[in-house]
Amino acid sequence: MTTLTAMRFRISMSALTLMLALVFLVLPAVVAARAEVRIQEVKSDRGITAWLVEDYSVPIFAIKFLFDGGSTQDPVGKEGLANLMTGLFDEGAGDLDSDAFQTRLDEAGAEMGFNESNDAVGGGMRMLADRQDEAFELLKLAVEKPRFDQAPIDRIRSQIVSGIVANARDPEAQAARKWAKAVYGDHPYARPDQGTETSLATITADDLRAFHKANFTRQNIHVAVVGAIDAETLKKRLDQVFGGLPEKADLRVVERVEPKLRQTMHMEYPLPQTSLQLIYPGVPREAPDFLAAALMEHILGGGTFSSRLFDEVREKRGLAYSVSSALINQEHASSLIIGTATRSDRAAETLGVIREVIRKMAEEGPTEAELDAAKKYMLGAYAINNLDSSGAIASTLVDLQTDELGIDYMQRRVELINAVTLEQVKAAARKLLTVEPAVMILGPKFAETSKG
Known part of the structure; x- marks a missing residue:
């Protein structure tokens, strides 16, 4: 895959301090033990499969997931759609607006982030094992019911545009863009992940909802969980977070491309x-x-x-x-x-x-x-x-x-x-x-x- 957009994290400082203290206390033993990782395949009642490594060295665990698709699925003229979407998952979901969602996330002591690449949209969360009820409920809302309210859309879009404007003055960034076009031609890999000022201006909340519905499905997801959680509990959590998503993805066909050499x-x-x-x-x-x-x-x-x-x-x-x-x-x-x-x-x-x-x-x-x-x-x-x-x-x-x-x-x-x-x-x-x-x-x- 290409370099991923920086993940946007929110976490309470008290929870972060606790987690880091626990990690540093046991890290040498954990690293040594992980030379041989025991992986279990867990399948939920709704058919969602995850790979699990149980580890109770510290009372935390991490979940990572990818949905196949990524920025190659951006419609022509709306480049930057996937990237913009990843900045909005913690900006309101379900009945919680942006401020309420972020407050709840801080109170849960959880860390959540989303990112995109050419080929996937990914996300993840780290949480304290004894606070997983609150954390998983927030992750479910973010994955299944993002709000895409206009104010956060405009704010995150403005931040991305500021980066695009700055890159326009950076010779290395401009060279990389022209280089991608020279090597990949009209293939989606030649397009900038973050889009352009023009393409971003055309993206609406309805575009974001349509992209989310087509790409966030049970068919094209890959999940891994590591830490203090057992297989039976994970089965229920998988259905809690992902079970309400559509069954099948609606992805555009992307052809294989050979870089133009010589x-x-x-x-x-x-x-x-x-x-x-x-x-x-x-x-x-x-x-x-x-x-x-x-x-x-x-x-x-x-x-x-x-x-x-x-x-x-x-x-x-x-x-x-x-x-x-x-x-x-x-x-x-x-x-x-x-x-x-x-x-x-x-x-x-x-x-x-x-x-x-x-x-x-x-x-x-x-x-x-x-x-x-x-x-x-x-x-x-x-x-x-x-x-x-x-x-x-x-x-x-x-x-x-x-x-x-x-x-x-x-x-x-x-x-x-x-x-x-x-x-x-x-x-x-x-x-x-x-x-x-x-x-x-x-x-x-x-x-x-x-x-x-």
């Missing part, structure tokens, strides 16, 4: 640093060679301080503070992205070094020692990066659901990674890195001296 876009701007971004083909998460590609990418640039790009660009030549790569998987597109920023007078040299590192990886692949180190890192870092809090675990479980990796993936993961061979990783390097990439340059004009 192009260079140079946005001239008098900056002291030049930003460079290269896009290569990616690998869908469900592809058989995904893990081989992920290990190759880690060795190339994803490993940060241990990667080839970091070693050649920063350590040996001091051309940039950081340089990295990432495999990006969205619902309808995949790519491998490499990015850095360097002094403008050394931009051509930096781009040449990056291309040479990529050429060598494509032709020779990694060494056995590099592959062994990458496997050890990916196996060891998983718990630290994905299982270090109840919220992180819940988010990871939702991701596993949307990627359709299976409830036993954490147990199978070690075996799957260890089974990847050096030849498979070399094949992934040849497959992805022998294609001429799309290159974006933001900064003063220069002549590229080499293409590797």
Whole structure:
């Protein structure tokens, strides 16, 4: 998925202080225990499925959920609809107006937030186990009966427009927008999630209600819960919060898109640093060679301080503070992205070094020692990066659901990674890195001296 809009949280300070104190007291033991996470599948009477990890180390729990759809479902001319909607769930629901809802949320000692991406609208709540009645009732109202009153719509829309106006003066933000259009053409991925001043001005409360009805359904939801709650209680809570939603979603069909490679876009701007971004083909998460590609990418640039790009660009030549790569998987597109920023007078040299590192990886692949180190890192870092809090675990479980990796993936993961061979990783390097990439340059004009 793309970078999510910042979640909007409201929580009482007394409850927050209590939760943090409890977490810090038991965190070392919790992290150690979560090296082996026991996941249960819970299905409610109304057919809503959730993955649950029971953990009574602290008397709190987190629920995370995603509805498939996201900003790709924004109607043409009403871009920014999904993003605007996520700012309104705590601005009144049911019989509670904005002030009343936020007061009740503070009194419940709960933390609630919503966000959107290209492919989903997500939400979540953290709550004290002994205050869950009040918290779940508020979550039910927010999910099922948001009010979309005009005053909050106008206020949140104004805040978003202020950000759009500020971005219009930011060369990096403008470059990113033009870059998305160059790479994805007329696909919804090329549209700005936050919309435009023009599109936002057309959005009405009825548009928000229609989007909510079409996208917030029992058919397209993924749920994960972690913490001090048992399966039987969760079954009832799932129906309480989500059981009143429509059964089936009404989503627009979104076609898969391949990034448009073999192009260079140079946005001239008098900056002291030049930003460079290269896009290569990616690998869908469900592809058989995904893990081989992920290990190759880690060795190339994803490993940060241990990667080839970091070693050649920063350590040996001091051309940039950081340089990295990432495999990006969205619902309808995949790519491998490499990015850095360097002094403008050394931009051509930096781009040449990056291309040479990529050429060598494509032709020779990694060494056995590099592959062994990458496997050890990916196996060891998983718990630290994905299982270090109840919220992180819940988010990871939702991701596993949307990627359709299976409830036993954490147990199978070690075996799957260890089974990847050096030849498979070399094949992934040849497959992805022998294609001429799309290159974006933001900064003063220069002549590229080499293409590797």
